[in-house]
Amino acid sequence: MKIVTQVKLLPTSEQASALEFTLRTVNEAACWVSGVAFKRGVPREYELRKHTYAELKARGLGAQAAQHTIKKVRDAYTTLKANIRAGNLGRSGSKRRARADSKQITFRPDAAQPFDDRCLSWQLDRQTVSIWTTAGRLKGVRFACSPDALKTLRDHRRGESDLIRRDGVFYLIATCDVHEKPLNENPAAFLGVDLGIVNIATTSDGRRHTGRGLNRHRKRQLDLRKKLQAKGTKSAKRLLKKRARKEARYAADVNHRISKSIVTTAERTGRGVALEDLSGIRNRVRLRKDQRTNLHSWSFHQLGRYIAYKAKRAGVPLVYVHPAHTSRQCSECHHIDRKNRSSQSEFACRACGVIMHADYNGSRNIARKGEEAWTAGRQSCVPEPA
Numbered sequence: 001m002k003i004v005t006q007v008k009l010l011p012t013s014e015q016a017s018a019l020e021f022t023l024r025t026v027n028e029a030a031c032w033v034s035g036v037a038f039k040r041g042v043p044r045e046y047e048l049r050k051h052t053y054a055e056l057k058a059r060g061l062g063a064q065a066a067q068h069t070i071k072k073v074r075d076a077y078t079t080l081k082a083n084i085r086a087g088n089l090g091r092s093g094s095k096r097r098a099r100a101d102s103k104q105i106t107f108r109p110d111a112a113q114p115f116d117d118r119c120l121s122w123q124l125d126r127q128t129v130s131i132w133t134t135a136g137r138l139k140g141v142r143f144a145c146s147p148d149a150l151k152t153l154r155d156h157r158r159g160e161s162d163l164i165r166r167d168g169v170f171y172l173i174a175t176c177d178v179h180e181k182p183l184n185e186n187p188a189a190f191l192g193v194d195l196g197i198v199n200i201a202t203t204s205d206g207r208r209h210t211g212r213g214l215n216r217h218r219k220r221q222l223d224l225r226k227k228l229q230a231k232g233t234k235s236a237k238r239l240l241k242k243r244a245r246k247e248a249r250y251a252a253d254v255n256h257r258i259s260k261s262i263v264t265t266a267e268r269t270g271r272g273v274a275l276e277d278l279s280g281i282r283n284r285v286r287l288r289k290d291q292r293t294n295l296h297s298w299s300f301h302q303l304g305r306y307i308a309y310k311a312k313r314a315g316v317p318l319v320y321v322h323p324a325h326t327s328r329q330c331s332e333c334h335h336i337d338r339k340n341r342s343s344q345s346e347f348a349c350r351a352c353g354v355i356m357h358a359d360y361n362g363s364r365n366i367a368r369k370g371e372e373a374w375t376a377g378r379q380s381c382v383p384e385p386a
Helices: 013-039 045-058 063-086 095-101 147-156 212-231 234-242 246-268 289-296 300-314 358-379
Strands: 002-010 113-115 120-123 128-133 136-144 157-166 169-177 190-195 199-203 208-210 272-276 318-321 346-348 355-357
Touching (some): 002 147, 013 045, 013 063, 013 113, 013 128, 013 157, 063 113, 120 157, 190 358, 199 246, 199 358, 212 234, 246 300, 272 358
Antiparallel strands (some): 002 136, 002 169, 128 136, 190 199, 346 355
16 A cells, blocks of 8 residues: 655755755646646646647756656546546536646646656665756755654655655655555454544543544634634734644644554454544534534544554454444344434433433444444355356
8 A cells, every 4th residue: 555654854954955946846747737728628648748848958957857747637527527526526507626727737836746766766775866957967965854754755655755844944854655465354443432522532341532632633723713813913923924734733743543454453452443534524513603613624534544544554344334323222132213312421221221421422323334344245245156
């Protein structure tokens, strides 16, 4: 499986200027290529190359950089068409879809630019890279990363790496091809995971990963942003810029730790993982204005992605189940009633009288549904007896 590893570049001032100018140049060229592609109806990459390659060379791009710029533009249009076909930009006739389809794709000056092994070489022992720029080859550009990331780069790095500039800092995002463990085709059971806002994740083992700390952090960040935005001074704006993405990084770290705990538990006990399919929940749910911030900052999709790739890497089966009635159905007698959910945290069955934490009850229902879905899929592969 392919994963990415990010390292932070530590260039000198001269190297930083060369990298910045290179990114700006290739992205300006990509915008020009995008205009040509849009006018010509987005031709195939080989045909697009015939119309743009000579001009890109004249703009100072090397042969490989020109090829990657053309491919980047063509891939961007391919992704746009795929999103339109999948309905991710709205239904046919919607303003958002029409707006996306009626103009050419543009690239930010700091947008990522791919580099292959001809344009970029790694010296992992010295923690430096040698990279092509429009000003010539830069050698000995230092980078910093964790020991785990360095080991991953040394053992598994394959293919291209992307150079990106974010908040004035340069990063290299390297593609790594990591070996997967064989999938456990016969899991002993399934570990159900109920995702929520108050409790980020509750497992059918009864473990609750509470969201109290994350929600407090988000509230502090929100209050601080309001105060700084109200001031509007230069120092306030500077501090706002400095704290940008701080909340997102904190939430990502929390989700990484939770997903690692869930997958490790499932792998150790020989079980699979069952999750709810919550796609589209933000469009389905209607909430009061004061509740919308919590819903739209809820990073359930990110947590689901982290669980998915960690499970795949560990060979742990993962299934998604329909979320219908998981919070209203009793996990003991399977009775469904809206009144069973007496509060946000308490579940009291009207039929059998069992009382338990509502999220724990939901996770048990998800585990049962996951096992049923996996068994149904497995049975469909078994030939009929003679």
